[in-house]
Amino acid sequence: MRKLLIITAMLLFGFTNVNAQDEVLFGLRGGVNFSCITGDNVDSFDARTCFHIGAVLEVPISDKFSFQPEVQYSCQGADYEEEFFEESVFRSKSLVTYEGTVKLDYINVPLMAKYYVAKGLSLEAGPQAGFLLSAKDEFESPGDSGEEDIKDFLKGFDFGVNVGVGYKLEGGLNFGARYNFGLTDANDDTTRLDNSSYKNGVLQISLGYFF
Numbered sequence: 001m002r003k004l005l006i007i008t009a010m011l012l013f014g015f016t017n018v019n020a021q022d023e024v025l026f027g028l029r030g031g032v033n034f035s036c037i038t039g040d041n042v043d044s045f046d047a048r049t050c051f052h053i054g055a056v057l058e059v060p061i062s063d064k065f066s067f068q069p070e071v072q073y074s075c076q077g078a079d080y081e082e083e084f085f086e087e088s089v090f091r092s093k094s095l096v097t098y099e100g101t102v103k104l105d106y107i108n109v110p111l112m113a114k115y116y117v118a119k120g121l122s123l124e125a126g127p128q129a130g131f132l133l134s135a136k137d138e139f140e141s142p143g144d145s146g147e148e149d150i151k152d153f154l155k156g157f158d159f160g161v162n163v164g165v166g167y168k169l170e171g172g173l174n175f176g177a178r179y180n181f182g183l184t185d186a187n188d189d190t191t192r193l194d195n196s197s198y199k200n201g202v203l204q205i206s207l208g209y210f211f
Helices: 002-018
Strands: 025-039 048-060 065-087 093-118 121-141 144-149 157-168 173-182 198-210
Touching: 025 173, 048 093, 048 198, 065 121, 065 198, 093 157, 121 173, 157 198
Parallel strands: 025 065
Antiparallel strands: 025 048, 025 198, 048 065, 065 093, 093 121, 121 144, 121 157, 157 173, 173 198
C-alpha cells in the first residue's frame, strides 16, 4: 500500500508541474454507499447502507479531459438473513431466523478519467485499488449473537472498475454517482468458504467540494 501511495503522489506532482498553467483542484468528498456482495451462494445477501469519505485531486489535461485520483475510506459488505428449521429435543421443528451484517472496511484509491460532455457535467471511468482494513461478521439468532473477525478469510487487496457521472458547480460544490464493479474474488480461504467466489459491488452517491 505504501508503494502505491508513493507512486500516486509522484504522478500527482508530475501532473501538477505539467499543467501548472491550468487550475489543479483539491477537494473533499463523501456520501452514502449501497454495497453488496455478488458471486456464489449469495441469495441471502441484501445491500448494506453505509458511507465513504476521502480526498480528491482534479488535474486538467485539456478543456474536455481531466485526471482525478482519489483516496477514500469506504465501508462495504452486505446484510443477510437466512431461515432454517431447528429440531428440538422433543423432535418438534421450529423456524429460526439467522441474520447479520458482513462489515468490510477498505481504503480505496480510484484513478478516474473525466470527460466533460457539457459545462460542469462529466462522465467518469477508471480503475480502483482497494486495501482491506477490517472484516467482521456481526450475527444474531434466537438466544445467540456476536461478532466474528473474518479478515483472515478474505484477500487483503481488491481491484475493480468505476463508472459514473458528476456535476461541478462554479463555486466548487460538486455531486456524483458512481458504481464500482469488483473484479477480484475476495475469497482467500477455500476451506472455510468452499470454492465460492465473492466480489464487491458498490453504488456511491457523493457530495464534494473543491477548494
